[in-house]
Every structure is written in C-alpha cells, then in structure tokens.
Amino acid sequence: MSTWFITGASRGFGLQIARAALAGGETVVVTARNPDSLPDDLKRSGRVLGLALDVTRSEDITRAVEAAVGRCGGIDVLVNNAGRGLLGALEEITDAEARSLFDLNVFGLINVTRAVLPVMRAAGHGKIVHIGSRSGFEGEPGVSMYSASKFAVAGISEALSAELAPFGIQSMVVEPGVFRTDFLDGSSLSTAAHRIPAYDGTPAHDALDWIGQANHAQLGDPAKGAALIHEVTCQDKLPTHLALGRDAIERRQVKIGQLQDDLTAWQTKSTATAHADAV
Template sequence: MSKVWFITGATRGIGAELARAVLAAGDSVVATGRKAEAVVKALGTSDRLLVTPLDVTQPGQPEDAVRAALGKFGRIDVLVNNAGYGLVGAVEECSAEELAAQFAANVLGLAAVTRAVLPVMRAQKSGHIFNVSSSAGFAGYPGASSYCATKFAVEGLSESLAHEAAPLGIKVTIVEPGYFRTEFLTDNSAVYARKVIGDYDATAGAMRRGSRAMNGHQEGDPRKLAQAFLTLAAAQKPPLRFTAGRDAVEQLEQTLAARREEMKPWRELALSLAHDGLPKG
C-alpha cells in the first residue's frame, strides 16, 4: 500500500530531495515550508503532492498543516521532521536571542509538529516518525555549540518518544547525517553569531572558515540519502538510529571509542559511590 509522507523543510536540501524521491516511488507527499510558493517552485505540482505553508515556530501552524493533510489524503503514515538550520559560534559568542531562536526551530518546532501528528498515528495504530538529527547530535564541535545542543536535545526527545510510541504501533528513527551537499552551509541558510571574539579564532573561527570552505564540497549525496529514507520506511524493524554518511560513521566510531577510554580510569571511582553496607554487584 502506498504511504502518505509529511515532510517539513521541503523547500530545498534533504527535504526537497526526499519529497522528489517519495513521489517518484509512487507515494504521496505533504510538503511544507515557510513559503508555500518556494516549495511549489522546488517540487512542481502533482495529484499526489500537497504543498502547505508551515513555519514550525509559529503556534497553530502545525495543526493547520495536519488538518490540510488529512483533508487531502485522509492519513499520515510517515512524518519527517527535517526543518531546522545551523548556527555557528562559540558559546560566549551566541546571544540568548540567537540560542533561543535555534532551539525554537530545531527542537520546539520539531516537538510541535510531532504533537500535531501523533493523534493521527495513534488513531491509525501505525506510523513512522523520522527526526533528522546530525553527527552533531552525538559529538560536540567547537563553534557549533548551539547547533549541537539542539541536536543532542532531538536525540533525547526522540529516544524517549520511541519508548512511548512503540506500544501504540508507531516507530521512531533518528537520522544522523554527516555533511551532505545541500544548501545547508550557504550564507542564506547557515547563520553565524553576530558577536565574534578574537580569543576563539582557533576554534569557533576555524569552524566559520571551514563551513564556508566546505560549502559545495560535502561528500554526501542527498539523493542517495533520500533513497535511504525510503529503505528505512519500508523496513519491518527499522533502527532507532541511522548514522548517515562515511564521515558520520567514522565520527560515531571515534566518539564511542573515546567515551570507553575516558571511562576506564574513572570506573572504580564511579562504582564506589553507593551507600556503605549495600550489596555490591
């Protein structure tokens, strides 16, 4: 049976490539973006495509988009929470306002759309939620503190949601891409902290320069990632986490190894903290 996909951030990048792949596979798509006309420009028109405006940070808009989806297709089988952006800057450089805006889009917006879709999937007793995280969701990078914080939050929210939703027939997969060749690093997509502190030039400054230099040279192919989403959505037992791209896989392996090594010299201290008299083991 064909599926109905609900994709946020479908104007460009991974969201747009995924929408195209879903339509090519014969499924239906609810494609959303802050400006509906930009989504139409990216995807065109189709009887199996509904384009509806959605700014995930605006109260009421997720519910409006879900109602539009149900009015057109009657169900939502797959939700892809893809909307979000990157903020480059050290912790001290990022203002409270910049940090709040980053969380509003990447975390609170994702949660708002998820809350709007969950009643539909609960009624169906089926569904699959993909939350797009990042390799920055399991590893911290200098100069990406705000972005990493939001993606770490997405990981925790999603893992807890997976436990809550599984008994209801709803699957959850966290997708952790590395660098893919999209518009994510372009100057009209990535955001840079307005404040720049010279003492962080070797860390956050290097991230600024590196991000701009990498734009257009990322290793990952977003069209292949879109096909990976289709494979995961068709799986009987999809993974809780899917780490996407060679760079992300290598980073994960390094992160896990470093965590294990870091714990070794402190393990006995950690295990020694129980009340005296309690049984060991």
C-alpha cells in the first residue's frame, strides 16, 4: 500500500484516478480548491484525506504537503492533474489569459513537484505522474496556448525522469486524447475574450464548433483511462510517456511519420553544417 497525492481531484481524471487508487488499496490524499466539493464516496473512505489546495498559491502547497506527510508519513506517488484549457487563435489570446493558464498548468505543477521532492528524496523512492495531453505532443489549431503549456509539462517530465533517477524517483507524462470528462465544460475550459472575425471558417475557430458537439460525447472512458494510469504507475518501471486513448495513439503515429519525413528531407544538409574538421 502506498500514499498517492492527487491535485485537482474533485472531478474528471483526478477523481477517477483517486477512485482507481482506492480500489487498488492505496491511501489517497485528494486535493481541490474546495474540498467540500469532493464526492461522498471519497469523503466516507477511511483511506482518503481531503485537503484544500489551489496550486497557484504557494502557501496552500506548503500547507497541503505538510499535512499529507504528517498524516500519512510520506508521499509515494504524486499525480499532477490540476489544469484547465484555453481556446482561441494565438492572435486572440491576451497576455493576461496566457499567463493565467501557465500559472496553473505549468508553474502550479512545478511548485507542487518542488514541494514534494524533498519528501521523496529523503525516502529514496517516489513516482511522479504528470497529466499532459495529446495536445502536448502535437500542436493543434485553436489551442496553441494550451498546447504550449502541455508541451512544457512533457519537457519537464522528460527532464525529471533523468534528473531524479539517482534518487530512485521516476517521472512519467500521461498524454490523454479526448475522454468523456468535464474538461470541455466552462468550469475547465475558457475561450479567449477577444474574437477576431477573420478567423471564422478557419481551423482556429473550427475548434470552437467542435467543442459544442463533442462535450460529453468523447471517445474515451475516464474510469477505464484512470484504471490504466493506476496499473502503469504500479509497475516497477514507468514509461517516459503514456499515450492514453485510441486517438492519442493514432495522432502520435501520424506525428512520428511527419517527424521522420522532416528529418529525411533535410538530414544531409543539416549534418553538413558541422565544421569540416569536426570529429
């Protein structure tokens, strides 16, 4: 039995991961900006500790990590799940909107991870699971800032997997495709306040139309996805990336093909940019 610390656990993937971990016999620290919003099944469990945590507030992070360690004795698995989306063409998104998104999706994740790492290093083991996105390995129109934030998550996770290996700590980024969570609701997804009509009928605004059609009709089952995340996390060795869902795998295969085509087209000339006397 291990202790899992999950951010953004009141709904969506965070909630389903908490339920999967409980079903697997784990002790689970579930955090949310308002812990009163946690479902009754979590509140009733004797293996759940609910804590208030807004990951954009450093004092919340310190308090929550100290409470979790004080109650549970340590943190074996950190699941960085808190985050939200932002729709709009790059030109439409204001600096304030972009910074607010990164404060949650990137800097919140960084600060929670920094707070938990001393606990894991002292224990000599730990696993960090970052919830990224399919949009974190393939930039898509209409979600450029969200994609940028999730590309950052993927880069952080990859670096951590090597950086923390000497301490017995592993890092994995989970990159889900479209799952039937509340992510497309207004509570998790916002749209740029400034809309430029010139983008109507282009891929950037097509994404806005897709949201209305896809909400709560997505392909992926979040309970099944969370069960797989728990299963993979319980293995001795974590993969660096976990593509989650059929669409995530299909798009990754397309992306790999595009990268290979780009590499092949310019490989000879790119290689020739080295100094002639280089070994």
